[in-house]
Amino acid sequence: MTAKEICELLAEKQYKKIKESFADVNVVDLAELLEELPERQMIMAFRLIGKEEAAETFSCMEPREQQILVEALTERELRAVLDDMFLDDTADLLEEMPANVVERILSNTDAETRRQLNQILSYPDDSVGSIMTVEYVDLKPSMTVKASLEKIRRVGIDSETIYTCYVIQNKKLIGIVTAKSLLISDERKTVEEIMESNIITVNTHDDQETAAHLVRKYGLIALPVVDKEGCMVGIVTVDDAMEVMEDEATEDITLMAAVAPSEDSYFGTSVFRHARNRIPWLLVLMLSATFTGMIISKYEAAFSALPVLVSFIPMLMDTSGNCGSQSSALIIRGMAIDDIHLRDALKVIWKEVRVAAVVSSTLAVVNGIRIYIQYGQDLRLAFLIGLTLVCTVTLAELIGCSLPMLAKRCKLDPALMAAPLITTCVDAAAILIYFSIATAMFPQI
Amino acid sequence: MTAKEICELLAEKQYKKIKESFADVNVVDLAELLEELPERQMIMAFRLIGKEEAAETFSCMEPREQQILVEALTERELRAVLDDMFLDDTADLLEEMPANVVERILSNTDAETRRQLNQILSYPDDSVGSIMTVEYVDLKPSMTVKASLEKIRRVGIDSETIYTCYVIQNKKLIGIVTAKSLLISDERKTVEEIMESNIITVNTHDDQETAAHLVRKYGLIALPVVDKEGCMVGIVTVDDAMEVMEDEATEDITLMAAVAPSEDSYFGTSVFRHARNRIPWLLVLMLSATFTGMIISKYEAAFSALPVLVSFIPMLMDTSGNCGSQSSALIIRGMAIDDIHLRDALKVIWKEVRVAAVVSSTLAVVNGIRIYIQYGQDLRLAFLIGLTLVCTVTLAELIGCSLPMLAKRCKLDPALMAAPLITTCVDAAAILIYFSIATAMFPQI
Structure with missing residues (x-):
């Protein structure tokens, strides 16, 4: 149809x-x-x-x-x-x-x-309270399995899920019983006898991402939500958790590309709204790139004397920018999926230093050889570019891994510290390192 | 503990x-x-x-x-x-x-x-067959609700989920019955009477991402898997679907930062493995950035005569690179969550052209004013940079939105066409446009 x-x-x-x-x-x-x-x-x-x-x-x-x-x-x-x-x-x-x-x-x-x-x-936007549902099956600890099944039969049609039932005593959540265990247990047993009392819960004011993480980590179909007093107020079902997970990944990817995230779909967002989501970051990054330009101006004398220096600027800027965004992306995603924690900061930095050593020396050697051949066996030039690469790549990876962790430490979204911002920071540093080494190595400029 | x-x-x-x-x-x-x-x-x-x-x-x-x-x-x-x-x-x-x-x-x-x-x-890696489970509850169409519940009681403990049961006739899947409908239906009814025969299925050889999408889209707890002959062979449960969704988002974010994706965690990957995942793309991008450098070399005479031109290179490269990655990120993610389809290609391009018009003119005006003030009311320089920005930003957004769609059309992963590659392509174009306009406007160089 x-x-x-x-x-x-x-x-x-x-x-x-x-x-x-x-x-x-x-x-x-x-x-x-x-x-x-x-x-x-x-x-x-x-x-x-x-x-x-x-x-x-x-x-x-x-x-x-x-x-x-x-x-x-x-x-x-x-x-x-x-x-x-x-x-x-x-x-x-x-x-x-x-x-x-x-x-x-x-x-x-x-x-x-x-x-x-x-x-x-x-409840605040993005809080667990704002996505929970209050339609669930609640049981009393003294009910028998038979009575519980009858209750499900009666109220089941209006509940979003009947597959996890919640055992409530004085408004407090004291256990959960799955429909599976009700179905396979002796009808005369009580709920108290078969319930699982080691329960994973989430608070109404927690971030919705926390709920999605817990559902994912423990493979739950529904996660009970309690208020500050520990009283059960609702559940978050797995389909809502999946939606949160998808939305959060979209938000991260959008932010990582320096676009203000939008709740609407691509086509559901108007042209002006799209432009408004993109312009602020572009302006900030543009003005900070101007800073890099000002550093270059300082070395006018150097590249007037040795114009070949200018032609390496794009390669040095791009390569260090790329290295920085590689590490920042890995760290941002690692933190988003709970694979990297703030307490691992030193471990991360030590790992990145070693990765940077391998990566930068490989790039330096490949590039050094290329320049040696291309520019009439000019060893000094090859050495200049190689050394610059080692310094800038190492610095880029350090900035790339530290800034996202620093952002998290300051309760900012780590995804802000991705490619665009890292690239701009790293660019200025790369140019400065490049011309400092160049002026030291070529006294004539 | x-x-x-x-x-x-x-x-x-x-x-x-x-x-x-x-x-x-x-x-x-x-x-x-x-x-x-x-x-x-x-x-x-x-x-x-x-x-x-x-x-x-x-x-x-x-x-x-x-x-x-x-x-x-x-x-x-x-x-x-x-x-x-x-x-x-x-x-x-x-x-x-x-x-x-x-x-x-x-x-x-x-x-x-x-x-x-x-x-x-x-089954191939990443196929539905490789993540499915074969332990599910199957029912016959002629069974009564009572008999079905008894079967669940008997085999339920060994099934990964009992909440969706599959009605099988001659090995073919003809319907599904949820535990919820079994529990709330009259015990004497037959499975055939209460089953849902409009079923969403997936094929063993489909991509696991397809299964995750379907589970997410239809809010399923389990998705039945059929083979080429339409015979039921297994199910994909929602917890596995969530894992696939998370892994695919991680893979996209990693690829978008030009890192070869790894199945292991950040700390579970050795330093050499990390380096090996990052170096190939860096080398490719480094050599193509060299191409941009060669374009610059061609204009040595121009920036020797007017050295101030060099100081705008980082700003122009970064801004157009950022614009390109903004659109590519939105398109890549849009396609990943099924929000943008290949058949929408022209609609996307038309939208990006309009966004580019708004974005580029805003950036050009802001930058033009800044340059006019900063460089002693040099109108020609302000106009040069403004015009270059309009051209490069528009081109960048077009490249940024087209390449991911082109990649999908060629059955490549669109995530490859993200910031790093787009930046490199756009850089060369930006430099070429910049110096072409500059040499046309300043006849003395």
Whole structure:
């Protein structure tokens, strides 16, 4: 079923046929399909989705289309969709909508839901509280396995996951029971007997990345969220954790290329927004590159006397810049996936010093030989470039590995200290080293 | 419990105390704890882990420690661990071990397991087949819900997930049933009545990234894997999908910084291995930067006559390089998360042209003003640099967005076309544009 076919069927008023074919489409694909339709057709098609799938399909759609639908649906239709949506999806929706739409949505939810929504929305952006869901299965320690399974049967349909149940006593989380252990245990046992009391939890105010890490590290399907008092308030499910992981990697890659990260997709971001995300860093880097230019100006006499010196500038700048970004990228990613910790700082620096020794001497030798051959066996020139490479590459790797760790130490995002910034820092240093060695070696300049 | 405490307790032969405290530790943490111990103590401590947790802890450990353990355990101990391990973990283990250890492991598994292991190991690296697990719950369409739940109770303990069960007829996958729907459905219904027949599957030979994408996109807990004939052969679970997602993001970030990706951790990679991963690209980029140097040499007369020209080289090179890497990073990541497709190529280029217009004119104006003020109201110089910036930035953004798409078109990894390579290409172009405009504008040089 393509968007074009749907439009044709809608024009022919073949509603039943559309309804039937929708039943076979996964809600994620259905959402994508609807987004391709023109506005009026999208609204018509949405009304033809089965009651069970409508809310899920709606949750999968982009904010722009969600807003069109909210504004087009009748009070009764809207209420039906909102009733079937999970609270975390409704909270996401509210965050994206303009004030008048938010009002309309809230007026169609009951008081208890409104209270829970306000709770979720009150947590800071990027905190665990803002992505958690409050719909989970809670059990009492004294319940039997049989009673627990019956409870799951009763409330399961409204819970985002039933595969991990939470054992609560006086609002405190005291254990977890998986559906697997309920299914394979004797029906007469109590929850207390089969529960796992060594639980991994996360706090509402922790960074959402922390939650994603824990889900990934311990292979969880859902992670319980507790508040400051240790009371259970919600769960983070593995699908939300995957989304956080993907978004965080995207943010890092974007930042590492000196672009302010955007929450929207590439095409969902306007041209001016794109430009606004890119210009600030470019300006900063441009002005600092000017500094490198000023260093060069200082050595005008040197390259006027020996113009060949200028032709090595791009190679020296690029190579040291590349070495710096290589180490910074490895360190930034290593810290992001919890492979490198701040306490390892000295170990990292010692490793990079040794890597730099191997890398810089290889590059120096290869380049030295090339220059010796190309420039009429000028040993001094070959030696100058080789020595400069050893110094600049070593310095570049040290700067490349230290700056991201320093940023983390200062609670900044290490991804800021990637290629663009490192390159600019390293460039100035490389030029300075290059001309210092050159003027020392060639007294005539 | 810290590594030091364990060593002390081991020295005091307080085995019971260690055993008890191990019972409260999550297997992932236990594996990390054991890895911190000296070899002999690690082997002793491993023997104190409860039977149920031993295999899981072993699966979570690093290859180096796994090898030490395999070599130290008796045949009976090894068999016990292998029996409780999931097949995909055993396959991972075999891939990492030297030949003699592989032999020892295989001689301790039964014929059927060996056959399945060989099957998994025969799939290409990075294919879905190589990460799938063959332990899942299969149901027949005619089974009742009650019978299905009983089957789960019986075989569940040996399956990696029981939360999605697969309905098989003549070896073909015809539907899926979630544990949730089994639990909330009437016990007398048949599997056929409640199963979902619109299934998302993946092929054994597909890229593992495809599987991770599907799990992420559809929010799955497990994804069924079929062979060329459509017969069900295994599943990919969400925890493996998360691992693939993390590894692929790491690989992209590493490649984007011109480092050959390594499967090992930062500290797990030796200094020489690190150097070997970094040197090849550095050499290629260094030699191509030499090309930029040769272009500069051509204009020796120009900068001898007007030495101030040289001092703008770093700023022009850096700025255009940065613009190029900004667009390439956005496009590479956009393609990696399926946000940008090859069919959007023209749309991307048109968007980047407009972004380039805004970005380059802003940079040109800011820089023009600065130069006008700094260099004694030299309008011609300000205009030269401004015009060069407009040309080079536009070109850089076009190269930055096209090369990754071109790489994808040629079935190369788009991440290769990131900052380092783009910078080198753009540098040569920027220098050429700069001096061409300069010689045209300043006839005296």
